[in-house]
Amino acid sequence: EVQLVESGGGSLQPGGSLRLSCVASGFSFSSYWMEWVRQTPGKGLVWLSEINGDGSVTNYADSVKGRFTISRDNPKNTLYLHMNSLTVEDTAVYYCARGVDHSSDHWGQGTLVTVSS
Amino acid sequence: SALTQPASVSGSPGQSITISCTGTGSDVGANKHVSWYQQHPGSVPRVMIFDVTNRPSGVSNRFSGSKSGNTASLTISGLQPEDEGDYFCRSFTTTSTYVFGTGTTVTVL
Numbered sequence: 001e002v003q004l005v006e007s008g009g010g011s012l013q014p015g016g017s018l019r020l021s022c023v024a025s026g027f028s029f030s031s032y033w034m035e036w037v038r039q040t041p042g043k044g045l046v047w048l049s050e051i052n053g054d055g056s057v058t059n060y061a062d063s064v065k066g067r068f069t070i071s072r073d074n075p076k077n078t079l080y081l082h083m084n085s086l087t088v089e090d091t092a093v094y095y096c097a098r099g100v101d102h103s104s105d106h107w108g109q110g111t112l113v114t115v116s117s
Numbered sequence: 118s119a120l121t122q123p124a125s126v127s128g129s130p131g132q133s134i135t136i137s138c139t140g141t142g143s144d145v146g147a148n149k150h151v152s153w154y155q156q157h158p159g160s161v162p163r164v165m166i167f168d169v170t171n172r173p174s175g176v177s178n179r180f181s182g183s184k185s186g187n188t189a190s191l192t193i194s195g196l197q198p199e200d201e202g203d204y205f206c207r208s209f210t211t212t213s214t215y216v217f218g219t220g221t222t223v224t225v226l
Contacts, residue, residue, distance in 0.1 A: 035215075044119065045154070045162065045205050047215040059213050095161065102150035102209050103167035110161065 002026040002106045004096050009111030016086050016115070022079040022096030022108055030054065030074040033099030036081045038092035039110070046092075049081065050099055086115045120145065120206055120218035127224040128196045136221045138189040138206030144216055146187035150209035153182060153191045157202040165204075166191060193223070201225050 008020040022034070036048040049060045049070040058070050069082040079096050091114050097104035121139040128134040138145065138153075145151055151169045154162040164173055166182035169189060179194045189208070193200055206218035 037217075044220045045207075045217040047207065047217055050215075061214055101167045101171070102215075103152035103164045103173075103207070104154075104162070105164050105167075105173060107161040107163075 002098065004098065004106060004108035006094065006096050006108045006111040009094065009113045011114040011116065012086065013117055014087050014115055017082070017084045018086065018113060020081040020083070020094055020096075020111060020113075022081075024077045024079065024096075024098070027098070029072075029077040034070075034072060034079045035097045035099050035104055036068075036070060036079075037095045037097055037104065037107075038090075038113075039095065040092045048094075051079070083113075086113075088115050088117075091115045118216075120208060120216055122204075122206060122218040122221045124219075125222045125224065127226055128193075129226045130196055130198065132196050133192060133194045134196060134223065136191045136193075136204055136206075136223070138191070138208075138218045140187050140189075140208055140216070142187060143212075144187075144208040144210040145184065145189050147211050148209050149184070151182070151184060151189040152207045153180075153189075154205045154207065155200075155202050156205065162205065196225055198225050 003025045006022045035050040051058045051070045071080045093110040095110045096108045098106045153166040156162045165180050169184045170182045181192045204221045
């Protein structure tokens, strides 16, 4: 069974940094693209970033380019999202997802990030 | 910017409804990589359609997708109470990123 478990969310002040983790199991992690998507409470989904299987290719939404960094540790089956210079607009639930055929076929349960002064 | 979807669509049980997803020549109109996601309250999104028309294993054949120009569509046939929820489209773009739609709330009357 494919499982994705995010962690690392929390509350912090504007300007702060945070690292989110997503531990994968039930599939060959290094064979898949992985993504981060966020959702503001009561609002829509926003695609943030993706990384290919060996970590050599990354793509970012313009809204986070230069502030967020996606990475992965394949021996640990773990995906990361390093977030810097956070603002209140970054408050959201952050999901990791597995990428297949240009879609997200499995999602984690999400981790909440709250940025507030 | 986000793809445009109607805020809400409703229908009676057994009816068919269609949700539109309008983008531009840089996203929906540029490739076949449009997918659709269903999200029930308190749950994570679930992919219902990928690459415009394809259904993942386990998704009911009551769900179908299509695309014409810059607009993609999701049709739900034989509407059932469990189809209530939010639906989001997503498209690959010419800059190798993805963009989601604004989301549509489906209500079964």
